[in-house]
Amino acid sequence: MPISDATRDEARHLIARYPVARSALLPLLHLVQGEEGFVSEDGIAMCAELLALTKAEVGAVATFYTMYKREPFGDYLLSVCTNPTCAMLGGREIYETYVERCGGHIDADGAGVMVEHAECLGICDAAPVVQVNYEMYGPLTTDEAVDLLDRAKAGDVPPSNRSGEVPPSIRQVHREFSGIEDTFGDHLVEAARLQATAEVAPSYRSSETDIPVTHPGGDPAGHGGAAFREVAALDLVPIAASPTSDGQADEAAHETGVDDAEPADQAQAEALDEIGERQAGSEEALAERLKGGGSEPVPPSHDQPPLDPDAGATPPEAGDDDREEA
C-alpha cells in the first residue's frame, strides 16, 4: 500500500531530529513497519525518496537487521531464544514445537503469527524465554509456551510475567520503536539544527570519506546522493584530477582515515587500540605507553593495507554512479 501522507510527515519530523539526515533511516524503517506490518517496497521507496538514497541502499540496510521483516505475517511475532543457556533449559524444544504447530514459520490463522529463533535476548535468568512482540515471557515450560502461542493466534496475549505489559500488535510496537511517540522530539530538532550549524558541521561519512553536511537540521535533499552530486562532485573533480593532499583536505570529501591524523595522534590511537583490546596493564602504565608511543609508528593492526592518502577519494569520473560507492 502507498504510505500515507501522515506517515510521510512523521518521517520528515524524525529526519529533522538528526543533524545528518540518514541517521533517521533505522527509525524510518521502524515507522514503515509500524504502518505496513513489514518493510514493504512502498516503505523502502519512501525512505529512499526522503533521504535521497537509492532503494538498493535502503534495502541493503533493511536486510541487515533482523527486526525488519520482509513479508507480512500478521499481528504477533514470537521469538524463541535458542542460545545455549535457553536451548539446554528447554528453548530448543519450544522452538521445534512452535514450528511444528505452525507448519513452518508463519501461520496466518487467527491474528497471524510468525515464529523465529532469536539469539540471546539478554534475560538468561528467565531461561527459557519467548518474546511476544518484544515483551519477555519466561521461564516457560513447553506447555506454557504452547498456550502462549495459542493465545497469540487468538489475539489474546496475557501480560508479560516480567514487565506486566500486554504486548500490542506488531504495528504499534514498531511505531513506538521509531521514536515518533517520544514526547521530547522538538528538543531534538532544535539540537540537530544547532549542531548542523556548528563551526565545523557534522559530516556524512561514506566509506573512508567525509561529505560535508550542507543542509542544516536534516534536509530532504539528503547526503547520500544529491548532496554528493551537487557539492562534492563539483569540488572534487578538479582535486581528483591532480591527486595531491592539500589544504582543502578538511573541507572536501578528500579526507581519509589516515592522512588527517597527526602522527602523534595516530600513535596514541594505535596504542589505545592495542591496549584496549588486550586489556593490559594499569592506568599509569597505559598512560606511560601512550606517551612513549609517539616516537615509533605502530603498524596498523589489521590486515588491510593502509589507505593511500592520494587515493582517498576516487574521482567520480566514471560518471555512471556518483552515489556513495563512488
Next chain:
Amino acid sequence: MATTSAIIAMSERYGVEGVDDIEVYEQHGGYEGLRKALTMEPSEIIDVVKDAGVRGRGGAGFPTGLKWSFVAQGTGKPVYIVCNADEGEPGTFKDRPLMEQDPHQLVEGMIVGGLAINAVQGYIYLRGEFRHAGRQLSKAIAQAYEKGYLGADVMGSGKRFDLTLHRAAGAYICGEETALLDSLEGKRGQPRLRPPFPAAKGLYSCPTTVNNVESIAAVPFILRHGVDWWTQWGTEKSTGPKLIGVSGDVANPGNYEVPMGLPMRELIEIAGGMADGRELKFFCPGGSSTPLLPAEAIDTDYTYEAVIEAGSMLGTGAVMIYSDQRCVVDAILGWTRFYEHESCGKCTPCREGGYWLSQVLLRIETGSGTMDDLTLLQDVCDNIFGRSFCALGDALTSPIVAGLQHFREEFEAHVIQGRCPLGVTPPRDDLPTLAVRARDHGNAQVPSFTAEPAGQA
C-alpha cells in the same frame, strides 16, 4: 531479581517503588551527582573517574576516564557521547535490568559524561528488542526535559545538552563501537577501519566517546559518594562494584551485584549453588566471547587481571554455569552458530569461518566427525584469530579453542562413539550439510564416556 546480592551499591534503587519517576528518583539521591558535576570543571570530572579506576563495563575493560580524556577538544566540531546499550553478548543481562528499573541513573550519567567531555548531544543506542527498557528510558528522558535537566539550559547552568533515544533493529555486531556508529548513521552496522578512532572522528566524523551503560551509570554515584566509596571494593587494578548475571545450572539464576575480587566460587553460591546438586563442569566468566574455563578454575578471583591469568576474560559480567549433564560440544556449537549468524559479512575469515566451523562442529556433535576434524577446527580457528577485521572473529574462536584445550577427550568421545556421549539431540532441522566422510576408528578402544563422575574418557 537482585535479592541476595553480596553488596548494594549501583543497585541501591532497584526495587524501590516508583523510582522510574523523577520525583522518587530525586528523593533517593538522584541527580545529586549531576548537581556536583555542574560545580566542577570538565577535567575535574574526568580526574575523579580516573582516580576511581573505573574500567569499561562493556567487555574490554578499558579505563573510562582515560577514554574520555582522549576525546578531541577545540576542533570546532560538536562532541558526542554515545551510550552502548546494545546488550547482546550471550549470557549478559546487567544493562537491561538497570535501564528498566532505574532509567534515570543512565540519563543522569549521560548528562554528567556529556559535561566531562563538553558534548552537546548524547545518544543512547538501545538494543531494539528491549521494548520495556525503551519505554522506561523514553519516559525518563521526557521527565528530565520537563524539569530542565536536559535541553538548552541544564539546571540553569547555561549549558546545552540533548539526549536522543535511538532504538536499533537487531544486530549483535552493533555492540562493536565503530559498527554502532555506522548503524547510528543509518547504515549497515559494519566496523570501521581504525584509526581514526572515535575520540578523533566518530559519529559524523566528530569527536565521540562510546561507553557501556554500566560505566556511564557509575559516574554519578562516584561524584555523589566519592572516590573512596568506589574503591572500597575490588583490587588495585579492578575497582568498584560490578553488576553481573549468573545463569545456567544454578538454583537461582539472576542479576546480582558483587564486589570486584570475589572468588568466582562465591558467585555460584550467591546464585543459590548448583541446581539440583549437580557438579560444575565448565563455565564462562563473561559471556560466550570469553574462553570457557573448566571447573578447576572456579577459585579464581573475579578481577580483570586474575581472570586473564586463568586464560579467559571478565567480559560483560555474564557468568554462565554448566553442569556435568551438559555436552560441551553442543554448547560450543550453539555459540558458534550465534557468531555465524551475527557476522556482519565484512571480512572473509569471520564470514566464512563461522559457517565452516559450525558445519564441522555439527558433524562432530551428530557423530559423523573424524579425529581429523579436531585438527581442522584448531586450524581454522588459528586462521581466524587475529586476522579478522574486528573482535567478533576472535570471539568466534574463543569457545572452540578453549573447548579443545580443556575438553579434548569429550570431542574425541563423540568421534569414537559416533554419537553424543551425553545423548544430546541436535536440532531436527539442523542436519549436517557437509558430505559425511567415512569414519576411521581403527582399533581404538571405545571409552565409556558418560555423565557419571565415575566415567572415564
